[in-house]
Amino acid sequence: MAESPTVRRRHVGAELRRLRESAGVDRESAAELLDCSLSKITKIELGNVAVKRAELEKLLECYSAPAELSASLLVIAAEAKKRGWWSRYGKAVPDWFRTFVGLESAACEMRVYEAELITGVLQTEAYTRAVIAAVSPELAEEQVERLVRVRAERQARLLSGDPQRLNLIMSEAAVRRMVGGPAIMREQLAFLVAVQRRPNVTIQVLPFRSGAHAAIGFTFTMLRFPDEPAPTLVYLEDLTSAAYLDEAADLDVYKLTFDRLQALALGPAESVAVIERAVSEF
Known part of the structure; x- marks a missing residue:
């Protein structure tokens, strides 16, 4: 689990939120700094989206982050851009x-x-297929197969x-x-x-x-x-x-x-x- 890009994004986001709050900067001001929406700042801090290097540098400077911590977060943020295992299933996993x-x-x-x-994570293959058939009967067989494999891999990781x-x-x-x-x-x-x-x-x-x-x-x-x-x-x-x-x-x-x-x-x-x-x- 430690190698997941999501873990890295969450780490960067959590640190940015901690630094922002310590600096007394609200999310509105951070959004104004990056010229972006308030929801983007929220998504960055949640680890839902990756932050660009230029954006990260601006935030770290605004929050007066220590040089050593800044360098570490820049490295982690770069690693967070790697794709997770689920990306190989393409559009079978909705955005x-x-x-x-x-x-x-x-x-x-x-x-x-x-x-x-x-x-979902405890469904058998046959049960999953039956649910998909009820919810999305229009899906092609190839899409169904990919969805089944995604769910099976999620289950395998749990167990x-x-x-x-x-x-x-x-x-x-x-x-x-x-x-x-x-x-x-x-x-x-x-x-x-x-x-x-x-x-x-x-x-x-x-x-x-x-x-x-x-x-x-x-x-x-x-x-x-x-x-x-x-x-x-x-x-x-x-x-x-x-x-x-x-x-x-x-x-x-x-x-x-x-x-x-x-x-x-x-x-x-x-x-x-x-x-x-x-x-x-x-």
Whole structure:
């Protein structure tokens, strides 16, 4: 994970934000300095986009960054322009989703709440194909194959020898919803039971009987990165775009919401029992 260009961009962005705040410079002034939009400054500090060398030099000078730190950040920023593993799949990964794939690859922990479907990183190939067929039936077979391979590689990275931590809470609806047919559902749910045995994966089911809860109508992902004690980014997604939240007030809301969901959800052992019972019912 340390070699990901996203890690490098996040490091540069975090340092720029720290330097800016220490210098008492607001984002509006930084945007004026670069003659760019306020959203670009936000994206640079989040690590969502790479910063050009000339822009970085201007910001470092404005923030009165120490010479040694400036030199280090210039080197890291140059390395951050290298492409990530997902780039080889071309347009199969939409531009708005590439940022998340990079951030996911860089994260050491994911906290996910899923309301409707099995979360993407734990989907079997057949389940993934069934979801794609329902959401984007117009896609050519070649595009479908690339999407399936991207999802498979994301899963392989989660379950590799240097694993991330995944804490997944999913609605019982995701377990019960028929996707692709009984055989596909049995395979998918059996896979969840097997994955749950891994030390880096925790799956909890939020049962129907829990009633109204703090995340009704929402699905979200929280990401924690190396050397950070808690999640520092929230990812929200719709059909054609995504949003990233990193303000302390937003993070506090989502952390509290996830904690409340955990308190309502079944424990891991009870959750496995629900999943195994669903397997027998399909």
